[in-house]
Amino acid sequence: MSALLSTRALSKHFDGLVAVSDVDLDLTVGEVRALIGPNGAGKTTLVGMICGRIAPSSGTVAFDGRDITALPAHKRIGLGMAYTFQITSVFARLSVRENVALAARRRLAGGHVDSAVHEALAQVGLEERAGEEAGNLSYGHQRLLEIAMGLAQAPRLLILDEPTQGLSEGEIARFTGLIGGLRGQTTVLLIEHNMRVVWDVADRVTVLNFGEVLAEGTPQEIHENRAVQAAYLGTEAG
Numbered sequence: 001m002s003a004l005l006s007t008r009a010l011s012k013h014f015d016g017l018v019a020v021s022d023v024d025l026d027l028t029v030g031e032v033r034a035l036i037g038p039n040g041a042g043k044t045t046l047v048g049m050i051c052g053r054i055a056p057s058s059g060t061v062a063f064d065g066r067d068i069t070a071l072p073a074h075k076r077i078g079l080g081m082a083y084t085f086q087i088t089s090v091f092a093r094l095s096v097r098e099n100v101a102l103a104a105r106r107r108l109a110g111g112h113v114d115s116a117v118h119e120a121l122a123q124v125g126l127e128e129r130a131g132e133e134a135g136n137l138s139y140g141h142q143r144l145l146e147i148a149m150g151l152a153q154a155p156r157l158l159i160l161d162e163p164t165q166g167l168s169e170g171e172i173a174r175f176t177g178l179i180g181g182l183r184g185q186t187t188v189l190l191i192e193h194n195m196r197v198v199w200d201v202a203d204r205v206t207v208l209n210f211g212e213v214l215a216e217g218t219p220q221e222i223h224e225n226r227a228v229q230a231a232y233l234g235t236e237a238g
């Protein structure tokens with residue numbers, strides 16, 4: 001299986017602080033990869049460099065064999081990268097449907113937009129809320145809306161930053177079912193603090209600690225890894 005995304009010696013320094021250090025990451029086509037690590041480990045910074053929101057201090061990012069280190073974020077979207085960060089990406093005064101359509105139009109046109117919107121809303125279970133103002137949705141539903149906005153772009157790589165934060169148990173179950181349904185088709189990179197979710201959805205797990213890759217393996221291997229257990233001692237995710 002070929003790598004869809006590869007980083008090599010990817011690093012980011014903020015003044016004196018090393019946020020991400022020499023990260024080599026390879027995502028295989030169709031895999032679901034979880035990125036975990038204690039608070040401040042560098043997860044968001046790493047993903048920001050992959051998406052093009054944060055310029056690396058050094059190192060490279062390749063997508064589908066092409067070096068994209070210097071490519072702006074919107075062009076990466078055009079290549080098939082979709083990411084959801086915070087609710088800030090949702091337009092509160094627009095309807096749920098319009099929000100998803102705006103996202104879909106970043107990559108699709110014409111009649112493809114309507115069908116992508118319909119399908120994405122059905123996938124996250126928001127089709128009955130399609131006409132409502134997005135700002136009226138609960139926090140959990142807004143997070144699901146963001147995921148629909150990612151899915152509607154028919155991404156080749158879907159990057160999700162803490163998608164289950166603030167979701168109810170039922171919404172988390174729907175989310176894990178949704179990601180399970182994408183396995184083998186859409187490559188997913190997921191920052192996730194909820195270990196149950198990691199266990200349920202990830203094919204492989206990468207653990208960051210102090211900006212470096214501490215371990216990588218199947219959820220089972222990571223669960224049994226002593227260094228990982230030590231890194232999590234005293235943190236909420238342990």
Ligand SMILES: Nc1ncnc2c1ncn2[C@@H]1O[C@H](COP(=O)(O)OP(=O)(O)OP(=O)(O)O)[C@@H](O)[C@H]1O
Nearest residue numbers: 014017018019037038039040041042043044045046
């Ligand atoms: N713009 C910035 N300027 C200075 N330091 C930053 C900046 N962004 C992140 N950092 C620092 O870089 C380190 C890594 O932060 P990052 O947000 O990537 O970690 P994280 O693993 O995503 O954490 P969390 O799980 O808490 O979201 C932290 O020490 C953070 O304070």
